Amino acid sequence: MEVEQELDLLSHLIPADHFVTAFSTSTHLVHAKVVHVDLDDKKLGAHKVSSRTKHERVRPPASSHNRSRAPDKAWEAVYPKGSLNPSGDIPGGFGLYLNGPPAFAKQLETAKEAIFSYRMMLQDDWEWVKGGKLPGIFGGVGDLAYACTGGRQEKRCQCFDLRAMWRAKAEGELYAYLPLTEENKDRLTSVPPKSVSNNDYGISVGRGAFDLKKALGNWVTIAFRVKLNNLDCNDGELEMWVDGESVIKCDGLSFRSEKDGKIKGMHFQTFFGGNGPEWASPKEQKAWFSDITGAILC
Template sequence: MDVEVKKVKGCSATKVSYITHGCLTMDRLHLLPVPSFKSGFTTCALINVPAIEHVPLEDPSLGVHKITSRTNHPLVTPPSTTAHSLVDQETGANTLALSDSSTDPKQAWEALYPRGSINPSGKIPGGFGFYLAGPKDFADKLTIEGGATHVVLSYRMMLQHDWEWVKGGKLPGIFGGEGDTSYSCTGGQQQHRCQCFNIRPMWRANGQGELYTYLPLLDSNRDRLSAVPPYSKQNPDYGMSVGRGAFSFDAAVGNWISLAFRVKLNEIGQEDGQLELFVEGKSVIHAVGLVFRTSNTSRIKGAHFQTFFGGHTEDWASPKDQRAWFTDVTGAVVG
């Protein structure tokens, strides 16, 4: 059904399409920000649409594998959302708004970032890491010959209410490539870069958001990603920072936000791949003319569900024990 939603003063009223589930509502476009799709899955109980399979937020059901050693991702009851401030766009005044907790999830994976932790391989391991293929039917559609080349993967996340950003850190994203080489595009790897891709969001100082990408090392990819506003650059040793400042993670402090990744693979021999990031249903980063693969055996493989502070040096480390929560994992085959 359509529901009239009044925005804060200074913004226009809008209509938002909601999916109803009992007395609860949630905008399905936050997790599935495409007009149509062929099939998919979700762990979100609030989404009830045709062709979407409901599965539990559990490792076996979601094809979790290659779990990073010395880390874990316990399934917990996350804390309630908190009050947050709204800024009047005309006057600049701050007002306190109570968050609507009606769509708060009942379960979530918890990431712990201990004080002094910088990444899972550091002296003090922090966060967690694993790969997620999705339920068997979804995973099969991705990996079979001639399989899906256009996919959306999404989730919701929340940071603890007194979160401290420091210099930055990584969050879960999407990956793919040729066979086991698809796991090679991370951690500064330079080999096999034409046989894999890895795209993860990253928070920077003060909550600035960006995409941190590993794509085939081609001039065309560098040029097109470098053109993404407001700021993008090729890092000398690691991945490429894309669209830094295009969005902020501030809203995730004490509240749930959705992140959705849309990847459309290029045709072999063509520069026509597409990459798009949606935050709360809004497209914030969009790049076209990309090359994700140079072989038909390269596939979208699923989610690289990794998060940590860093960076690889101590000045990136979490200044205290901090926690984040992740839930409502969703995937859809678009084409």
């Protein structure tokens, strides 16, 4: 039974048949190719950390479902009453970028395909309001890879950013910023059950493909895979899993138009919003994030 649990956790955090190398902050994930890393900013290569919010390392509350192998350390996100996106008057959640421990980050510079994942839990009485963002994966050309979100239009061909998002009533989706090409728009907006192109912002991909009610008082695993396109080809791929189940998948994409376009790591950001007071958290709420994992497939 113990071995089955280990294999299950591996398939949730790294849902791939094979990988070259990986790291994880999970103390329960044991594999010859996985290097254990402490849940620590410096050791994870965290940078561009938001100065308006905190992500304190805490012992998370016990899972209400009493599942085994629950994390014993987590980053705690606090969303004060009235908090909104990072530019709002009341900051909430937290935000940073990370590319993994040094050896992994070095190999990531030449990687064509990678998976990044984490486990998350929301407080039991979480209120969804209209929606909010959860961590994901990002990349691009040098420093242009950063700040790809928030309605950015300039040099969008040199960055990409894929984050999970919750909507009202716990509907889940992938919120995607990719180079602004008609091919990308056509492919992403064709993903079921519903995908919407938001003027001047990203594309809501696969809205309703998963339900985040299961994260209320319970650990849920979110994983993302990106396979970069070959230059001058629309053959890139993205995929998203929830608890080891593939919920969103799309191919025929372009993530880059030059060889310096790279997979950079994780955009580890979470907040309520959207824009406008109708998106704000109605009370102080908390979420926990742990078992941060990265794997290079090729």
